[in-house]
Amino acid sequence: MTRKELFENIKKKQSFLCIGLDSDITKLPEGISKTAEGIFEFNKQIIDATHDLCVAYKPNMAFYESLGSKGWVSLEKTIAYIKEKHPDIFTIADAKRGDIGNTSKLYAKAFFEQMNFDSITVAPYMGEDSVIPFLEYKNKWVILLALTSNPGAENFQHYPHGGKSVYKEVLEVSKSWGDEDNMMYVVGATRGQMIKNVRDIVPKHFLLVPGIGAQGGSLKDVVEYGWNDQCGLLVNASRSIIYAGSGSDFAQKARAEAKRMQEEMKQLLKTHSVI
Amino acid sequence: MTRKELFENIKKKQSFLCIGLDSDITKLPEGISKTAEGIFEFNKQIIDATHDLCVAYKPNMAFYESLGSKGWVSLEKTIAYIKEKHPDIFTIADAKRGDIGNTSKLYAKAFFEQMNFDSITVAPYMGEDSVIPFLEYKNKWVILLALTSNPGAENFQHYPHGGKSVYKEVLEVSKSWGDEDNMMYVVGATRGQMIKNVRDIVPKHFLLVPGIGAQGGSLKDVVEYGWNDQCGLLVNASRSIIYAGSGSDFAQKARAEAKRMQEEMKQLLKTHSVI
Numbered sequence: 001m002t003r004k005e006l007f008e009n010i011k012k013k014q015s016f017l018c019i020g021l022d023s024d025i026t027k028l029p030e031g032i033s034k035t036a037e038g039i040f041e042f043n044k045q046i047i048d049a050t051h052d053l054c055v056a057y058k059p060n061m062a063f064y065e066s067l068g069s070k071g072w073v074s075l076e077k078t079i080a081y082i083k084e085k086h087p088d089i090f091t092i093a094d095a096k097r098g099d100i101g102n103t104s105k106l107y108a109k110a111f112f113e114q115m116n117f118d119s120i121t122v123a124p125y126m127g128e129d130s131v132i133p134f135l136e137y138k139n140k141w142v143i144l145l146a147l148t149s150n151p152g153a154e155n156f157q158h159y160p161h162g163g164k165s166v167y168k169e170v171l172e173v174s175k176s177w178g179d180e181d182n183m184m185y186v187v188g189a190t191r192g193q194m195i196k197n198v199r200d201i202v203p204k205h206f207l208l209v210p211g212i213g214a215q216g217g218s219l220k221d222v223v224e225y226g227w228n229d230q231c232g233l234l235v236n237a238s239r240s241i242i243y244a245g246s247g248s249d250f251a252q253k254a255r256a257e258a259k260r261m262q263e264e265m266k267q268l269l270k271t272h273s274v275i
Numbered sequence: 276m277t278r279k280e281l282f283e284n285i286k287k288k289q290s291f292l293c294i295g296l297d298s299d300i301t302k303l304p305e306g307i308s309k310t311a312e313g314i315f316e317f318n319k320q321i322i323d324a325t326h327d328l329c330v331a332y333k334p335n336m337a338f339y340e341s342l343g344s345k346g347w348v349s350l351e352k353t354i355a356y357i358k359e360k361h362p363d364i365f366t367i368a369d370a371k372r373g374d375i376g377n378t379s380k381l382y383a384k385a386f387f388e389q390m391n392f393d394s395i396t397v398a399p400y401m402g403e404d405s406v407i408p409f410l411e412y413k414n415k416w417v418i419l420l421a422l423t424s425n426p427g428a429e430n431f432q433h434y435p436h437g438g439k440s441v442y443k444e445v446l447e448v449s450k451s452w453g454d455e456d457n458m459m460y461v462v463g464a465t466r467g468q469m470i471k472n473v474r475d476i477v478p479k480h481f482l483l484v485p486g487i488g489a490q491g492g493s494l495k496d497v498v499e500y501g502w503n504d505q506c507g508l509l510v511n512a513s514r515s516i517i518y519a520g521s522g523s524d525f526a527q528k529a530r531a532e533a534k535r536m537q538e539e540m541k542q543l544l545k546t547h548s549v550i
Contacts, residue, residue: 022378062374062381068389069351072344098398099337099371100425103297106337114343123373123398125420127427145400150375152402159444166441169434 001090001118002139003181003206007230009055009088011275014266016231017258018056018092018208020238021046021078022063027243029250036070039063043078046242049251051086053262056234058092058208079115090234092143092208093117101129108134119143121186121208124170128177135178142183146170146198149188149211171201180204187226189217189235195225206232212261213240219261223268231274237261276365276393277414278456278481282505284330284363286550289541291506292533293331293367293483295513296321296353297338302518304525311345314338318353321517324526326361328533331509333367333483354390365509367418367483368392376404383409394418396461396483399445403452410453417458421445421473424463424486446476455479462501464492464510470500478503485511487536494536498543506549512536 010016023039023046032038032045047057059078064071082089097107097120111120112134119141122131134142147157147167157167171185180202187198189211198207207226211217212235219235226233241261245253269275285291298314298321307313307320322332334353339346357364372382372395386395387409394416397406409417422432422442432442446460455477462473464486473482482501486492487510494510501508516536520528544550 024381060374060378062372062378062385065385066381066389068385069344069347071385072347076344096374096398096401097337097371099335100423101427103335103337106299106341110337110340110343110346114341123371123400124431125398125400126371126423126425127430127432129425129427131427148375148401150401150404152376152404152406155402155448156399156441156445157402159441160435160438163435163438166431166434170431173430 003230006055006090006206009090010231010269013052013055013262014269014275015053015055015262016233016235016265016269017054017261018058018234018236019046019050019054019241019258020094020210020236021057021059021242022238023059023242024063025067027246029246029248031248036067036074039067039071040074040077043074044081045251046254047082047086049255050241050258051089053255053258054089056090056092057082058094058236060094060238076115079117083116091118093120096121096123096145098123098126098130100126101133104130105133108137112137112140119184121145124174131174131177135182140182142178143208144170144174144183144185146185147187147191147194149190149217153188168197168201171198175202175205180206184208184234186210189222192218192221192225195222199226199228203228204232206234208234208236210236210238213237219264219268227272231269235265278505281330281365281481284365285506285544288327288330288537289544289550290328290330290537291508291510291540291544292329292536293333293509293511294321294325294329294516294533295369295485295511296332296334296517297513298334298517299338300342304521304523306523311342311349314342314346315349315352318349319356320526321529322357322361324530325516325533326364328530328537329364331365331367332357333369333511335369335513351390354392358391366393368395371396371398371420373398373401373405375401376408379405380408383412387412387415394459396420399449406449406452410457415457417453418483419445419449419458419460421460422462422466422469424465424492428463443472443476446473450477450480455481459483459509461485464497467493467496467500470497474501474503479507481507481509483509483511485513487512494539494543502547506544510540
């Protein structure tokens with residue numbers, strides 16, 4: 001998917017919502033079997049109930065890998081289902097991969113060829129040759145970890161304290177590896193003001209922003225600091241949507257929560273004259 | 276596996292060799308079908324031919340994921356085969372995972388429960404809460420990326436240039452998360468002198484050293500700078516062993532190369548009075 005297509009979808013759907021398919025076998029609602037097959041059934045119902053309200057889905061690999069090869073099958077079925085039913089939706093493999101060049105190439109093959117994801121999250125620690133192989137695919141995207149939303153982000157992303165932080169160095173160095181048409185950055189929503197620091201370095205790139213919802217980040221802050229002239233934001237919510245209900249009406253409850261967020265986003269898109 | 280057991284195996288086998296099962300479907304030798312099932316058959320023959328010469332096997336996930344769920348099945352079969360036939364061999368999931376706390380917990384479940392690996396490589400970028408869930412398993416290990424062997428290591432691991440490098444901060448901060456009984460570090464062999472810098476910070480931990488063989492690192496340098504009183508080294512070779520031959524005698528060729536390395540290691544263990 002191109003940046004232009006993504007922006008068109010945002011305008012059409014009046015939403016910049018990404019739904020995280022962090023489908024945990026221990027949290028499956030009433031009526032869904034607690035098996036890898038159940039995970040796919042759950043995802044299908046969530047997708048059916050929310051696809052018109054979001055522009056992206058983001059399964060996190062850990063939830064699937066924790067079920068072994070059967071979980072991997074559920075993941076493959078989920079991505080195939082999205083691609084078949086809703087080819088206009090941007091798909092993100094939240095995999096946080098990264099390895100030496102010839103090995104990253106195989107990760108790219110796994111996520112871009114075997115499963116046809118539009119994008120993958122990548123960890124920057126191993127540097128340029130660990131990222132480049134993903135950028136060699138046309139119309140596919142790297143979403144590089146810059147500033148994450150968890151407490152441990154303090155340890156190394158903000159190092160050296162008092163100097164120029166690692167996350168800023170990651171942004172500055174990596175932006176020459178690709179451009180705003182094939183790279184995005186993960187920037188946690190729990191760090192409102194810092195999104196501004198990120199925007200100063202990468203004004204044009206899309207930012208994937210987790211941490212809204214269960215992790216406590218504010219959509220208003222994210223928009224205040226992260227907005228650019230093409231929206232420039234994909235805001236993710238996972239648990240707050242997919243586990244909005246635990247009864248047999250879980251899909252309607254998920255839809256209601258996604259709708260609530262989409263309405264808020266619609267207002268923000270209007271305020272910023274995008275729609 | 277405990278550190279004591281690992282050291283006993285090193286003495287018994289007169290080897291600190293780790294063999295990387297980076298089994299690439301495009302490089303399978305004559306007589307092995309180029310399928311996911313073929314990957315398992317290849318691994319089995321490599322294991323049968325080398326298990327008495329090495330103390331660890333390290334499959335890199337990318338090679339299996341690139342084949343989708345079928346590749347994941349080959350991986351599960353490979354680890355089950357090692358555990359059944361050679362339970363004294365230390366197994367390393369070269370996965371370079373790392374995510375927010377509740378998600379890393381699921382990765383730990385995937386590799387330590389679903390597949391019963393002894394250890395997993397973890398990327399440090401997301402900090403403490405991304406690593407701790409792996410340390411909560413008794414007799415399982417985190418092998419944290421510190422200084423990798425690829426060119427991209429220069430980008431962030433050595434930042435800030437002139438100041439205290441990120442890789443040193445990673446070592447210093449992370450060593451309080453666990454200890455030498457449940458943590459090791461990845462330190463690339465292509466950076467001989469720098470292994471000494473690592474040893475100054477973590478004198479007692481085992482180091483997993485890739486980069487010998489195809490990547491050009493020298494075993495002599497690694498031992499000179501990285502040795503400690505319990506050997507403290509697992510030296511990995513992948514391509515130079517598993518692709519030593521491409522004909523139907525590939526397993527014998529792999530054995531010959533593993534044997535050559537083991538003999539060299541035996542001499543070093545003698546020189547250092549470990550055996």
